[in-house]
Amino acid sequence: MTTLVPARLRPGDRARVASVGLRARRLRSALSALGIAIGTAAIVAVLGLSSSSQAGLLSEIDRLGTxxxxxxxxxxxxxxxxxxxxxxxxxxxxxxxxxxxxxxxxxxxxxxxxxxxxxxxxxxxxxxxxxxxxxxxxxxxxxxxxxxxxxxxxxxxxxxxxxxxxxxxxxxxxxxxxxxxxxxxxxxxxxxxxxxxxxxxxxxxxxxxxxxxxxxxxxxxxxxxxxxxxxxxxxxxxxxxxxxxxxxxxxxxxxxxxxxxxxxxxxxSDALTARAAASGAFNSLFLGLGVVALIVGAVGVANIMIISVLERRSEIGLRRALGATRGQIRAQFLSEAIVLAFLGGAVGVAAGVLATAVYATTKHWAIVVPAEAWTGGIGSAILIGALAGLLPALRASRMAPTEALRTV
Structure with missing residues (x-):
């Protein structure tokens, strides 16, 4: 007797499967991603404006002479x-x-x-x-x-x-x-x-x-x-x-x-240089607000994923009956959470960069957005999405096919 081994989902297939659940509930997904976007935008804007203001002040010091x-x-x-x-x-x-x-x-x-x-x-x-x-x-x-x-x-x-x-x-x-x-x-x-x-x-x-x-x-x-x-x-x-x-x-x-x-x-010029260094002293406060927004966004992502698992029990049961493994179900819902957070993070980075560019231009500063700002923003969004989607993904993967198919 030949044992059938379920095929593994390739990354591209996994992304398409994950996007189906998000596209089917666009408004809910957009609202959940909004919290991630706001938090990421706050982080990028704070670091970008701080770096731009410091660059502008140091440039002014160089112009005036030390x-x-x-x-x-x-x-x-x-x-x-x-x-x-x-x-x-x-x-x-x-x-x-x-x-x-x-x-x-x-x-x-x-x-x-x-x-x-x-x-x-x-x-x-x-x-x-x-x-x-x-x-x-x-x-x-x-x-x-x-x-x-x-x-x-x-x-x-x-x-x-x-x-x-x-x-x-x-x-x-x-x-x-x-x-x-x-x-x-x-x-x-x-x-x-x-x-x-x-x-x-x-x-x-x-x-x-x-x-x-x-x-x-x-x-x-x-x-x-x-x-x-x-x-x-x-x-x-x-x-x-x-x-x-x-x-x-x-x-x-x-x-x-x-x-x-x-x-x-x-x-x-020493006093101005010290002021440029001290201008980042308040960054921790605004970065903290950004982290709070990210946490709120993570709660929103976790909430939508839990609801999604409950609403899609028939889909989970059908896929399990057709041979999908627990790991594939877990990967599907975890991928949805990560994609949702990534989209929110990308929108937040774009908004933060735009806010930095607009404000720095009005102040005649050089536009400086540190690499760690946007990479850290997207990275933290993905991490938070993964953490927020982990519990719903585990819950979906542990659902027995017979139990899930009762809702069909």
Missing amino acids: NLLTAESGQSFSGDAARLPPEAPARISRLTAVEQVADTATIATANVYRSPLIPPVSTNALKVRAADLNLLPVVATGVAQGRWLNSATATKPVVVLGAVAAQRLGIDRVRPGQRVWLGGQWFYVAGILRPAVLAPEIDTSALIGYPAAQRYLNYASIVHGTVTQGPPSTVYVRCRTDQVDAVHEVLARTADPESPNEVDVSRP
Whole structure:
């Protein structure tokens, strides 16, 4: 007597058999795949947007340069506010590796308002600063509207507003005769600056010339019995890129040889790089939401597969009666769950990539979607589909043919 061995289903046959059950219940299958798609889209979009934003920020850092250092007045040993010596910029400029030096001075006794009718306490967190005429190229910014200070306007009641300062004062363009109330008198607005990424304090400042600060706001120093401008509170230093670390080591001692511990030295690009690295700190939260959506999708897949097994008992019994093995029945339902999850994962990856591309384009970032984002999204969808379909597949394979055929 010859024993018939059931033929094995080839992968292509298995896929076609799996697709039959899904195509017969299209709406239910689509709704079940939606949860998988949402979770996968969330994962891909979070990783893609994070990578794109980091790439955009690092590109901005490269454009602005990583060779800017700042020396600021810190605190004295007693905790009081320290002051940089008026000679600090000149000393720093003598360092051989230094290419450009500019400085600003915060004038704590003056505030800027749109008009004298504004309550004095409504400062909008804006500062008045005296500035060198060569400040803009050193901090890598420029004028958005109007003009920057020159040797003539630096001696007059003329002000240039940072980007944020202009916005908070309600000034969107430079008009003839435009004035602001600064330090108890009117100053004419000459220009509005573009955002200074490496020096955000400039954005919230009203900038005037040192001679004007001395003449109209009484901001001056006495050096060897002579009244002179200053002192500065922040010195911006551009140095040779290959000598940044060397200049960083000696900058405090050069700015204030007597009290170098009262000088705070920083590298703005380091803060931006740290911000780029920290921008992924919140990714875990959104990735967690994506995982929750995937789990919800897995529950939906498991639910539809269990219902499918119950509804298709006659089909299972007929196939078993015609010689299908338990393994083939198990493979059929497990394949359906995997195909359903794969389709949901593929749609989710496409949606996540599209969301990343649209948002990155609006922000003028490079569109970056890490390979681990889409491969991990599809892989996790398939894994979840397999886990969700395992129990229904085992249940279908254990169904006896006689029991299943009772529903025929």
